[in-house]
Amino acid sequence: MRYGVPIAVAGVAAATIGLVPALADSGDPDLPKITAEELVAKMAESDVDQMSGNVKINTDLGLPALPGSSGGGDRGGPFGGGDRDRGDEGESGKGEESPAVPQKKLMELASGEHLLRVATDGPDKQRVSVVEDAAEYSFIHNGKDVWTYDSASNSVFHAEAPKGAGKGGDKGGAHGKVPGDLADLTPQEAAKKALAAVDKTTSVSVDGTAKVAGRDAHQLVIKPKAAADSTVESIRIAVDADNGTPLKFTLTPKGGGKAVIDIGYTKVDFGKPDASTFDFKAPKGAEVTEKKLDGRAGKMAEERAEKQAGKSGLSDLSGLQVLGEGWNTVAEIEMPGGAMFGAEGPGGKEGPGGKGMDSSMAKSLMEGLTDEAKGEFGTGRVFETKLVNVLITDDGKVYAGAVTKDGLVKAANQAAK
Amino acid sequence: MSRADTAPSAASAGKPEASVAAGPVAAGPAGPAAAARAPGSPLRELLRPLGLFRSELVTTFRRWRTLALLLVLMAVPVLVGIAVKIETSDGGSVGGGEGDGPAFIAQVTNNGLFLVFTSLAVTLPFFLPMTVGMIAGDSIAGEAAGGTLRYLLVAPAGRTRLLLAKYATTVVFCVAATLAVALSALAVGALLFPVGEVTLLSGTPVSFGEGLLRTLLIALAVAASLLGLAALGLFVSTMTNSGVTAMAATVGLLITVQIVDTIPQLHAVHPYLFPHYWLSFGDLLRDPVYWDPLLKNLGLQALYVAVFGSAAWARLTNKDITA
Incomplete structure (x- = not known):
């Protein structure tokens, strides 16, 4: 009879693990109805420029597994320690560039599951940290300085943006993004890109509500219209009902199955982040790679980014x-x-x-x-x-x-x- | 608790166990004698569980086997430290500066404190849990194999209390083993490399004092990571009458689970495997600290302790003790 105790304990635990998320999920928030136009306008008007939170990125492009490049991103390979998959960098990068160079990090982020910690305070201050097994990759943009720090190799990449690059409103952040576009990996930026692609071949609608990172959100659905050959089934954007910030971005492929791209906040805070968050000094003993960005290099990088976006x-x-x-x-x-x-x-x-x-x-x-x-x-x-x-x-x-x-x-x- | 307080309780309850472990020959006559004695004063009643725990602790840590395990664990940081020192003596960096090798190893040359984290990351997947598995696996089964379990139970301590004392001893060993690695690494690190301001994973510098504090927290997190395995080992230990079998089974289980945890196709079960969040201790080095995996780890360990602890209790209290 006493064996019932461990079984009961295990049962209660299993029930808790299974039921609590289900209970927490149930009950999409009750929000006043809103039309797609209003919602899009709300997103456009949204002037949230101070926030911090955790972003989970899940990319499943259905790429075949290549030898030497495992899925990555999964915590806790017990014998692996901190060795992360660097298979796809091995050939091209070794010996030439510092591991802290941002482009390499972007490649890694293009597959698997990743956790980012982000903080933004206006267009001049951003911080994105990629949380890895026993390591962290930080991207800090503060005024004219752009720093990246890769703790696994203890190396720093530093770039100084040229003067005057900050002109041009929203593009003010552009010089910050030049080396890496890491700051683009937020639901906001993904949503912005998706909305920019909206034209007459696209249908935009509002589909219910959801709770994302503990906040009430409207769900905006973007679907290709009369595009039989498109691989995109739909793009779903959860927009904060309060301030119009996109909180979650999901791209579903036509073939069904898991979302190809799933970027969403798991925690979000619209307060002003601590100013020290954006302070960075190259740590003692770290290997520093300096790069001066003149206008041309910046422009080229920008163009490349656009090419990557296929635009x-x-x-x-x-x-x-x-x-x-x-x-x-x-x-x-x-x-x-x-x-x-x-x-x-x-x-x-x-x-x-x-x-x-x-x-x-x-x-x-x-x-x-x-x-x-x-x-x-x-x-x-x-x-x-x-x-x-x-x-x-x-x-x-x-x-x-x-x-x-x-x-x-x-x-x-x-x-x- | 002073020595004078424990002396009488050791005489009534503690002594048989202490001598039991020394050998059945000595315990044989003492056991029944202790059982025949009337229960002591209320104070002694209160202290008895501690007395049992204390004698278990002394028995365990006096064994050459335990000391040898701790020595092996302490040797790991020495090896890692010397290897890093030799490799970087020509001014190069570890692993070609590409971030290969065990976690945190690139930082060791800048700050000796990181040798603690590297050593823990190196020993945590296998060495540390293996030693814990040996101690936990041996706890009950070893007594049964030596023929001393029934004498332990003859003392008016009760099976539940014996189990608690055994588990508490294993927990103390978890902490001791982790501290052995950490302190040895700290000593070697301070000796071979500069120490000072610590750069956290996020690139934020903190004072050496805060670094030490975080190190202590990390050691505790690592020790806590081993609690689930300790409970599992205790349960296995109640299943068999052979100490070696129990140790082998526990360590075998550990290896199996570790392998399952690396198979991507089985990712659905990964979050429920006890070693899955072991490396989360590194999250204490972020700024701000990323608590989610740490808390998940603690919760998971607590779950394992609850399930396998109660299973061990159910097994031991129902068991026919024949040896």
Whole structure:
């Protein structure tokens, strides 16, 4: 009979773990009705520039697992200690750049689950810390200084923005974002980008309410309209009912299943963050990489960021054409010499990074990762992820876009005509 | 509690256990004699659990085995410290400056205090829990194997109280083992590397005093991380009459769970595995401290203690003690 005690304890614990979140979730907040236009206007008007909180980022692009780049982000690999997955940096980065260089961190964040601690106080002060196993990567922007600190390697990256770069209202933060765009990894920025893409091919509606990070929020749903080939099912943005701040951003793929991108606050505080949060001095003994950003470098980085977002900057690439419009947009890139790997698609972040592999290995890997595609354009191979698909034709053209395989083939056929 | 207070209680209740561990030959005649004695004064009644705990503690920490385990644990920071010193003697950085290797190791050359964190990160996955598993696994089963369990139970202490004393001793060992690693690392770190202002993971500098305080908190967090395993080992220990079997089973369980925790396909069960949040102690070095995983870890350990502690109690109080 006494064995009942441990069983009861375990049972109660299991019930608590199972039920408490369910109870806490139930009951979406009761909020006054709001139209989509009003909600969008509210978001635009939102003037919250002081806040801090925890952001959870979950990216599942459905990339095939490559040897040497595990999922990452998961806490507690017991034998792993602090060694995080740096597989995808190994080839390109070693010996050349400091590990604190922000672009590398962005690559890591493009897959798996990550926790960020963010704090903002106006356009001149931001701090983003990527919480890792027994390590932390901090990005601090304070006035003209941009610091990043990687505790795992004890290295610092410091950049000073040029004078006058702060002009231009909202873009004032731009020089802060130049080296890394890390500050973009918040639901606000994601929502801003999504709204910028809204045009007549898009439907925007309000779909109920939700509770995010303990705050009441309206849910804004953005759906592609008449875009049969788009891989995007919907984008859902939870907007704080009080001050119009986007709290959660979810992108669901058409194929169903888990969200491709899920960025949301798990904790949020709209108070003024402690001023010392944004103070940073290079710690003693840390390896410091200095970089002076003149206007040109800043501009280039900005352009690159735009290219990564797959927007207007694309047309700057040589041999690049944009086919279709709205959600069906497909980018066509001509590759010099018809190399299989080498050029990055517009979703450059998602590229599997085949550089540095010898060609036979690359070829067999390529065949394993891609499907064959045929059409009027000839033959080619399709590399599929949940969001972005890339078609590489045998005559050296690359078609990429957030559209299905059929959409790519259609675009390629049209282009071939 | 002074020595004079405990002397009588040790004579009535404590002594049999203390001598039992020394060997059944000595305990044989003493056991029944103690049982035949009438219960002591109310004061002694109150002190008896402590007396039992005290004698357990003394028995455990007097064993050569325990001392050897602690010595092995203390050797780890020495090894790590010397290795880092040699590797960086030419001015280079550990792991090529790419952040490879055990957690915090890149910081050790700047601040000896980080050797404590590195050593704990190195020993926590396996060394530390293995020693705890050995002590916990041996606690009841070892007595049963030595034929001394029934003499322990003959004393008017009760099985529940015996179990509590055994578990408390294991808990003390968890703390002692963690402190052994931490203090040894602190000594080696201070000897080989500069100490001073501590840079937290977030890049914020804090004074050495606060660094030490955080180190103490980390040691306690690590010791607390081992409590779940200690309870598991105690439960396993009540299942068998062979000390070696119990130790092997506990350590085997530890390894199995550690492996399961690394298999990504089993991520659904990961949050419920006792080692899952072990490395959360590093979160104490953030600014501000990130408490969520630390609290999750403590909650999980408490759950394991409750479940397996009560299971051990159910088992021991129902068990036929034949040896």
